[in-house]
Amino acid sequence: MTQTYDAIVIGAGVMGASIAFHLAERGLKTAILERKVTASGATGHSSGLVRMHYDLAAESELTFKSYQLYFSHWKERVGGECGFQRTGFLQIAKREHEGNLRGNFANQQRIGINTSVISAAEVRKLFPDLVTEHFDYAAYEPDSGYADATLTTNSFIESAKRNGAALIQNCEVTAIRTAGGKVVGVGTAKGDFGAPIIVNAAGAWAKHVARLAGIEVPLVTWTHDVAFLHRPPSLGRIPACIDDVINCYFRPEGSALILAAGEDESLRGESPDAEDQTPTPTFLEKLIDQMVRRIPKIEESGLHSIHVGRDGITPDQRAIYGGTDLGGFYLACGLSGTGFKTSPAAGASLVELILDGKPKTVDITPFRFSRFKEGKLLEGEFGYGNIWK
Ligand SMILES: Cc1cc2nc3c(=O)[nH]c(=O)nc-3n(C[C@H](O)[C@H](O)[C@H](O)COP(=O)(O)OP(=O)(O)OC[C@H]3O[C@@H](n4cnc5c(N)ncnc54)[C@H](O)[C@@H]3O)c2cc1C
Structure with missing residues (x-):
């Protein structure tokens, strides 16, 4: 029936x-x-990043409304928990993208997003453990962070x-x-x-x-490797961050771990049924090499675990x-x-x-x-x- x-x-x-x-x-x-x-x-x-910086205003609007109407007061709107943690979010841009960073910032301000363009020196003041030699400006969103998908x-x-x-x-x-x-x-x-x-x-x-x-x-299927690293004991506050200079993103995971992943080398075209949890062979070495450029104290951390996730990606x-x-x-x-x-x-x-x-x-x-x-x-x-x- x-x-x-x-x-x-x-x-x-x-x-x-x-x-x-x-x-x-x-x-x-x-x-x-x-x-x-x-x-x-x-x-x-999912790595669960909740950030509003996109290079497409329609996507920034979707995240802003998701943050404003849902993540920021989940219990009242939906009920239960979403695990939202406000860590602040940094979008680190390549030097040649400064104009685009400022253009996106202006779009996002128009939408109502709490964001600013800050200098590398200001980033260092906020997050002293970040090396700030390879870029001049970043966008900073104090309200953003991550949640539990x-x-x-x-x-x-x-x-x-x-x-x-x-x-x-x-x-x-x-x-x-x-x-x-x-x-x-x-x-x-x-x-x-x-x-x-x-x-x-x-x-x-x-x-x-x-x-x-x-x-x-x-x-097609997009395959993405993600690492959890033990947080070095001496590491101070770090934000959620997308770093286009080192091609990585990272964020704190609770108080004991750091989540980190790369923006390149994601496989395309696997079967969505693939359940293999083996990362690309170069994943970890490359990730650590890149992460150390931004957070030298990563040298003191150890690997907690790696997982592999798959999503659908369009052209x-x-x-x-x-x-x-x-x-x-x-x-x-x-x-x-x-x-x-x-x-x-x-x-x-x-x-x-x-x-x-x-x-x-x-x-x-x-x-x-x-x-x-x-x-x-x-x-x-x-x-x-x-x-x-
Ligand atoms: C490793 C990784 C990290 C990510 N990090 C972030 C991040 O930091 N921030 C962010 O915003 N996004 C992130 N994403 C993307 C985000 O997590 C995904 O876009 C989102 O979770 C996709 O949700 P979904 O419901 O569309 O798909 P899914 O979660 O894949 O759900 C689809 C469901 O459909 C079911 N299904 C399939 N076929 C059938 C069928 N025939 N009948 C019935 N059910 C079926 C599947 O079993 C599955 O449960 C990440 C993704 C991955 C993989």
């Missing part, structure tokens, strides 16, 4: 969870179908459940049923589920899921949010290794688009699926080049 819902969300990562939260809040009887368990995909491996996901889902949503785990969607150019439901190993609204939030698997509906989405390394030519079938995928921090506002905006015909929280039109057909790939207004080299 077919179980009937108002909406089905495929995938219980942070994106699916956010969408289900917003659908259920609007009173829709919502089912979240997950082939494994919640946060078992990219979300469970699994907690965030579970809080969204628990709240959705309080509003009547059903989470069905170990339930892989294997067919998408259509009639008259519209979706009518899905087939799974646990039976058929009917709904006139279906959202594909299947992360690196979204390409495969879209194919079940006869739709070709341009995304312009920006997410896809919006409808398709198939009535009732929506995409929220291709989050390209940066989609945790934007997931609250992106979920809200997509649900507004679905139910009201127009997004209100943030205009997500730039992220529409048809941009690929139109040849309108997204580019930063003051671009730094692709974040993932």
Whole structure:
């Protein structure tokens, strides 16, 4: 027998969870179908950075609204915990990007983001353990930091459940049923589920899921290695940081660890089902060499652990949010290794688009699926080049 819902969300990562939260809040009887368990995909491996500096204003708006309306007062808005830690965030720019840094800063100020451009000397005053020889300016956001992607996901889902949503785990969607150019439901190993609204939030698997509906989405699997290092006892305060000079990002992880990863050497095109946790052979050596240039005290730290995560990445390394030519079938995928921090506002905006015909929280039109057909790939207004080299 077919179980009937108002909406089905495929995938219980942070994106699916956010969408289900917003659908259920609007009173829709919502089912979240997950082939494994919640946060078992990219979300469970996310570094969780919450920063607002992007070279594309639409992405800065998504993170700003996510911070302002959700992460900064999670308990009141969603309930439960998201683990947000305000550490401050630094975007260190290459010298040749100073003009772009200032352009992005101006865009972000216009949006309302608490940010400033500070000199290398000012960075040193704030964070004395950072070497500041290889750059002149950085953007600094005192409000930013990091959160826990699994907690965030579970809080969204628990709240959705309080509003009547059903989470069905170990339930892989294997067919998408259509009639008259519209979706009518899905087939799974646990039976058929009917709904006139279906959202594909299947992360690196979204390409495969879209194919079940006869739709070709341009995304491939992106594989990313992340290290946790023991925090050297003598190390002072460090912020969350994206450092385009050394091609790394890092942040504190609680009081005992540092999370660090590179912006290059991420593999493309693995199977999304690959579960191998072996990093690229040069990953750790290269990471430490680079990190020591910025934080010499890293020499005193030891390796705690490494993990490997996989997300879907699109040709312009920006997410896809919006409808398709198939009535009732929506995409929220291709989050390209940066989609945790934007997931609250992106979920809200997509649900507004679905139910009201127009997004209100943030205009997500730039992220529409048809941009690929139109040849309108997204580019930063003051671009730094692709974040993932
Ligand atoms: C190592 C790593 C570090 C990252 N660091 C950051 C960061 O610091 N900041 C940031 O903002 N972003 C970061 N990201 C990106 C961010 O974590 C992801 O963009 C986000 O978590 C993706 O969420 P999602 O829900 O779209 O996908 P996923 O979390 O991958 O969830 C998709 C879900 O769909 C399920 N699924 C797949 N196929 C089916 C099917 N047929 N039927 C039912 N269910 C199905 C999967 O099992 C999975 O649980 C990082 C990503 C990685 C991998």
